[in-house]
Amino acid sequence: MSKRLYVTPYRCIDCKVCEQACSLANTPVPGVPARPRVQSFKVDDQNNFVLLCLQCDEPSCQAVCPVGALERNPETGAIEVNDKCIGCGFCVRACPFGCMDYDDTHNEYIKCDVCKGDPACAKYCPTGALVWSDKPWTDQEAEEYAKKKSSDPFTIALEMTKK
Amino acid sequence: MISGNGKPFGSPQALLERAEAIRTERKAIKQEIRVCAGPGCIARGAKDIHKQFQSEIKSHAKELKAAGLELDATLSEKCTGCHGMCEAGPVVTLEPEGTFYTGVKPRDAKKIVEKTLLHDQLVDPLLYELGHQRGGGKAERYTDIPFYSLQVRVALRNVGVVDPTNFDDFLAEGGFKAFAKAVSEMTPEAVIDQVEESGLRGRGGAGFSTGRKWRGALRVKKDRVWLICNGDEGDPGAFMDRAIMEGDPYSVLEGMMIAAYALGATDAYIYVRHEYPLAVEHLQLAIDKLHTAGLLGDNILGTGMTLNIRISRGGGAFVCGESSALMRSLEGKVGEPRAKYVRSVEKGLHDEPTVLNNVETFTCVPAIIDKGAGWFASMGRDKSKGTKAFSLVGKVKHTGLIEVPMGRTLREIIYDIGGGIIDDRPFKAVQTGGPSGGCLPADKLDLPVDFDTLSRAGAMMGSGGMIVMDDHTCMVDVAKYFINFLIGESCGKCVPCREGLRQVYDLLDKITKGEGEDGDIEKIEKLCHTMEVASLCALGKSAPYPVTSTLKYFRDEYEEHIQNKVCRAGVCPSLIMYEINEDCTGCDICARHCPTEAITGIKKKMYTIDPEKCISCGICKSVCKFDAVDIKSGDKIVSRDAVA
Amino acid sequence: MSEAKTNETVHLTIDGREVDAPKGAMILDVARGMGIDVPSLCAHPGLEPFGACRLCVVEIQKPGWDDWYKQLVTSCLYPVEEGLKVWTDSDEVRQNRSVVLDLQMARVPESDYIRELGRQYGVEKTSYAERDTKDTCIMCTICVRACEAIGRSAIATLSRGPDKYVDVPNKDACIGCLVCASLCPTDAIPFTANDNGKRRIWDKEFDLVTDERTGEVLGTPEYLAHVQKRAEGNGLVWPETLKQESAKVKRYEYARKLSRVADVEDRLADEAK
Ligand SMILES: Cc1cc2nc3c(=O)[nH]c(=O)nc-3n(C[C@H](O)[C@H](O)[C@H](O)COP(=O)(O)O)c2cc1C
Ligand code: SF4
Ligand code: SF4
Ligand code: SF4
C-alpha cells in the first residue's frame, strides 16, 4: 500500500512549522518563501487545526479546469498543477475546502502535491499531526516521535537550506 | 423532364438509355444558336441578345418553318458558358457550321436570323478579324482562328457547348457516362488505378498526384471520408474554375461523384468563391436536378451508394483557397491555414480524413474514366500529363480562357494562341502561377509549360494564371504590385508572411522611389529566404517568388533603380521626367491639360516642361497627338511612343 | 495540447542526444523536456499549438534523406517521428530566428521583452522600418485562445495581413477575468485590476465582489457566475456559502465543521478503550 499524508488535527499545536517547511520547500525562487499549501490555525479555544488538500476522489478543481492543468500523479495519488495552467482561478472558486490557492508573490496557482512523494510538512511536524505513512499513527507512536523531534523553526530552516 | 417519365433513374442502364434517346431526338436539330452567357458576355448584354433571338425567331417563325427550322424541334437557341474569348464578346456561335460571331449586339439578332439562318449568308461585320495571323482576313468559323484551333479542351470540353442549366444537354454530350461506367463496371480500386495511371496532378496549385491523394485517404481506415471541391479561385485575373462551374456544373459534380464512389465518401462540399453567385446558382440547380434524377441522395442509380453534395460560399479571402484554411472555414472558424505536418487525407475537415481537389481536377476525372487513363496520359510531357486551362491576360493580343496540352511552350501559348504582344512591342516577361508566381524573361519563352519545368525556372504552374508583360513594364514595380496584393491577402497569422511582406513592400517602394541604398537587395534576399522557409502556409512560402524571380532574371533593373536612379521602363514616377521633343507643334493641348501648369511655351513654337513643377502624371503624353512628349530616366529617353 | 497519448514511443536524436518520446508528442515539448532551450512566443502548454511566431523553428532530417538535406519545421507543431534527427540551434535556425525577431522588433519597437529576446539572437536594433506605435501586441493569439479555452470567446483577431489586430468583438461575453492580459507575453493588453472597487479591461467596466470577512477580491460578478455555471454544468454542487468566500475563509469554515467531528470521534475512541 502506498503512502498517504495522514492528518490528525488534535495533535496539532499550531506551531506553523508545516507552513514554514512547505513555503521553503515549494518556492520557485529559492529564498523567497512561497505561500504555503498547508495551513494550521486555531479553530476555538480547545481546537487547533491543520488543513491541506484532501486529494479528493472526484476533485472539483479538476472538474472545472478548462485546460486539463490538474492531473493526478499516479505515483503519489495527489492532484498536481501542471504547466498547462492558464491562471483562470476557476479551481480556487471550485474547491469547497479552500485548498486551491493563488500565490501572489510568485504568480502561481498552487495546491498540495505531497511534494511529489516527500512531503516537507510531515517531515518537520513535531507532533505527528501530519505523517507520511502507509497507515495513521497511534498516539503512542506519535508521542515517541515527538520526543526526538525539534520544533525550532530556525533549526528547520537551516536544515532545509542545507539540503 | 427528368428521366423521360419524371421518375429517378433506377439503374445506370436506364440513365444511358435516356441519354441515347435524347441524342436520337436531337438528331432532328439542324441549327443551333449558342449565345455566350459567360461573365464577360453577360456584362456586355448577352442576356438581351438571347431575348432578342427568342423574339426574332418568334416573329420570323413562318419563314423559318418554311426553311425547315422550328424552335425546339429543328432549331435550338441557348445560352452557354464562356467561350474563352471574352474581349471579343458578346460571342454567338452557330452550329453545326461553327460560325463565330463577335461583338454581337441585340439588334444583330435580327440580321443573323434573316441573313444566316434564312439565307445562309454570313454577317460580315460580326466575323472575327484575324489580323496578321493566318494571312489576315476574317475567320468564318472558329476552327479558322488559331486561338481555338491550337487548343485541346478536356476540362473545358462542355463549356460554351452545353446550356449549364439543362440536364438533358449534358446527357446528350455524354454526361454521366463515366459515372455509370464507374459504378457498374469498375471497383473503387480500379477507378483510383485509372486516375493514378492517367498521371493527373492537382490543377489547384501544388500539382500533387490525384490518384496518390485518393489512395492515401483510402489507406486511412476510418468510417468517414470527406470530399471537398475547391472552387475558391482567388487568383486575380484567373477564371478557369469559374468558367467551368458556371458553364458546366454537371461535369464538376460528376467528377466528385466518381471520386465519392472510389473513396466511399457520403458527404461532400463545394466551396465556391463568394464573388461567384452564378456558379452557386448553376451548381445548386444541378444538385437539385441530380437529386430528383436519383443521381444524388440515397441509393444512387439503384446501386445503394449514398452521396450528398452541399455548396458552401467562400469567405472571400485569397488564403481561404489554401486547403487547410478552407477546411477551417468550412468548420465555421476563421479561415486561417494550419501547418501540414499531418496530412489532410488523415486529418482534415473535423479532423477526419478528407480529400480536397480543385474544380478543374475533378472535371478531368470523368473524361479519364470515359476515355481511359492511356488517352489522358498520351497528352502532355514528362510528369505532367493531360491538358491545362490557363487564363491568358496582360499585354497579349488575344486574352482569354484557353486549354492546351501540357508541354506547349510559352512562345506557342503567347504568340500562336495569344497572337503576340499588343502593338507588336517587345516581350519582356510572363508571370505564371498567380500572384505568388514567378516572372520569366524572354530567353525562357521556349520552356515547355509543365509543373516541374516551371518550378525549376523559379516560377510555378499555380492554378494557371498567365500575365504577359511588354517592355513598358518595370519589373521592380511588378514585384511591388504583387507583394502589395499579397499583403492584402495574407491571413496575418504568422510572422514571416505578415511582417515580412510589409517590410519587403517597404524596401521595394523605397527602391522605386529612387531612395534605394546599397545593401537593400541583400536585405530583401535574406528576408525572402526566411519567408520561404519559415512561413506557416504555402501563401507565405511562395509570396517571395515575384521578388526572387525578378531578382533572378532582372537584377540589373533593380541595380539601375538603386545605383543610377533609372527606371528603364519609364514607369516609376520618381525616377522619370517628362520632356518635350522637337516634334512639338506648339498646339498647346498639353499645357491646357497639365494640372500643375508645369508646361509653358509660345503657341506654334516648341513647349517646355518645368521639371520642378512636373508631378509625372503623364497626362501631357497621353494627350499629345504628335508623340512629342518623351519619358526620360537618367539621361536616356526610355519611351517615345504613346503609353497604352 | 498534444494528441491522445499512447504507450507507443519513438526514438529520435535531438542535438546529438538520443531520446525516446511518446508518439504524438511535439518536438518542442520533447526538447524542452530534455532541458534544451527552444524559444517560443505563441506556444502555451495549456492551449492548442498555433504556429504563428515561428521562433520555435528547428531543422530536421528524416531517415533516408540525403546527408546534406535538412528542412526547417515548426517544432511546436511537428510530432516526433522514428529515427528523426533534430537540430535546435544550427546556423540556419539561428539565422531565421534572428530575422523573425528583427521583424517583430520592427513591429513592436516599444516592447522590452522582444528587444531582450532579439538581443539573444544578435539583433540589437531592427534593420527594418519600425512601426510608429506604442502597441506591443505580437499577434501570438495566446489571449484569444485562452479566452476561448475558458469558454468565453470574447476577444478575437480581426482583419488580416499586417492589419490584423486583437479586439473584443463579443464584448458582452467578457467576464473581466484578466486571464488574457496576464498571459500576454508583451503586456499588450491594458487593464486596471482594481480601481476603487472597479475593474476595467477591453473598454468595459466591472464591479468587484469581495470576501466579506477578509476583504479579498474574488472577481467580478460575471466571473463568479461563469465559474458557477461551468461547475454546475460539470455536475458539481455549489453551496450558497461557497459563492463568496475566499480560500482562507473556506478553510476556516471547513475546519470548524470538521474539528467538531474529530471531537466526537475522539470521545468514541476513548469510550472504546
Ligand atoms: C494561398 C493559397 C491559395 C490557394 N487558392 C486555391 C484556389 O483558389 N483554388 C484551388 O483549387 N486551390 C487553391 N490552392 C491550393 C490548395 O491549397 C490545394 O492544394 C488544392 O486545392 C488541392 O487540389 P488539387 O490537388 O486538385 O490541386 C491555394 C493554395 C494556397 C497556398
Ligand atoms: S487556475 Fe490553472 S489549474 Fe486552476 S482551473 Fe485555471 S487553468 Fe486549471
Ligand atoms: S504564411 Fe501568411 S497566409 Fe500563411 S499562415 Fe502565415 S500569415 Fe497566414
Ligand atoms: S495581446 Fe498579447 S497575448 Fe494577445 S495576441 Fe497580442 S501579444 Fe499575444
Ligand code: SF4
Ligand atoms: S478578461 Fe474578458 S477577454 Fe480576457 S480572457 Fe477574460 S473573458 Fe476573455
Ligand code: FES
Ligand atoms: S464570357 Fe463570353 S467568351 Fe468569355
Ligand code: FES
Ligand atoms: S511556438 Fe511554435 S510557432 Fe510560436
